[in-house]
Amino acid sequence: MRRKARTASKAENRPRFWGRHAVAAALQNPERTVAKIWVTREAAGSFEFGRDVPVTYADAADLGRLVPRDAPHQGIVAEVERLPDIWLADILDGASERRPLLVLDQVTDPHNVGAILRSAAAFDAIGIVTQDRHAPPESGALAKAASGALETVPWVRVVNLSRALDEIAEAGFWRVGLTGEAEMALGEALGPPRVALVLGAEGEGMRHNTELHCDALARLPISDRVESLNVSNAAAIALYAATVA
Known part of the structure; x- marks a missing residue:
């Protein structure tokens, strides 16, 4: 897969991942550079560290000072380089007919994006597409929520989401935007096998231009006992619906 060139990041801009799933997936990803590892001796036996990865053994209390307060580090913390950027055309070319694509319109919460990545991995989505400036950066919280999926699901960041949606349409995708105000239920809106599911930001929803x-435009047929679903829950349900349609 072709990737955009990215200038070398400075050490102070490197995210720190924590937790066994997030760190193990980072170590197994050939596209990811792991710059440094801190690990307890008890946890170290569960991992295979490459010879070129500096490993420092530390107590659990020391690891707690490397991550946000009360972060569940599970005995390991990794400092990593951010993944190289991916071109949108690379995930569209040759995409399977039945694999959905996710497009997120200004979804900024890292826990939600991480959970969406996890659902995208579970339902074998082609990848996710977000804006570059209105999406969270790679972070420990996002990687933890993704539970390893950050390393396996392609994440394309674009400058202009409208142009990206045009490119997605040109590649043969049927673009379905999820909004609670739509008259049509999602099951009715799904038709062509190549589908791109578009979800808006928490609270505000999709922008009008999107x-x-x-x-x-479609809605999830939920009970009137709740106003809406969290965007990560909506994404999981929509992915399932698109997969079995």
Whole structure:
């Protein structure tokens, strides 16, 4: 897969990942450079560290000072380089007919994006597409929520989401935007096998211009006992619906 060139990041800009799933996945990803590892001797036996990865043994209390307060580090912390950027065309070219694509319109909460990545991995999505400036950066919280999926699900960051949606349509995808105000239920909106599911930000939903770049608008048929679902829950349900349609 071709990737955009990225200038070398400075050490102070490197994210720190914690937790066994997030760190193990980072170590197994050939695209990821792991710059440094801190680990307890008890946890170290569960990992295979490359010879070129500096490893420092530390107590659990010392690891706690390397991560946000009360972060569940599970005995290991890794400092990593951010993944190289991916071109949108690379994930569209040759994509399987039945694999969905996710497009996120200004979803900024790292826990939600991490959970969406995890669902995308579970339902074999092609990848996720976000704006570059209105999406969270790679972080320990996001990687922890993704439970390893940050390393396996392609994440494309674009400058202009409307142009990206045009490119997605040109690649043969049926673009379905999820909004609670739509008259049509999601099951009715799903038709062509290549589907791109578009979800908006927490609270605000999709922007009007994003809606205009969708082929159909649909809602999830939820009970009136709740106003809406969390965007990560909505993404998981929509992915399942698209997979079994």
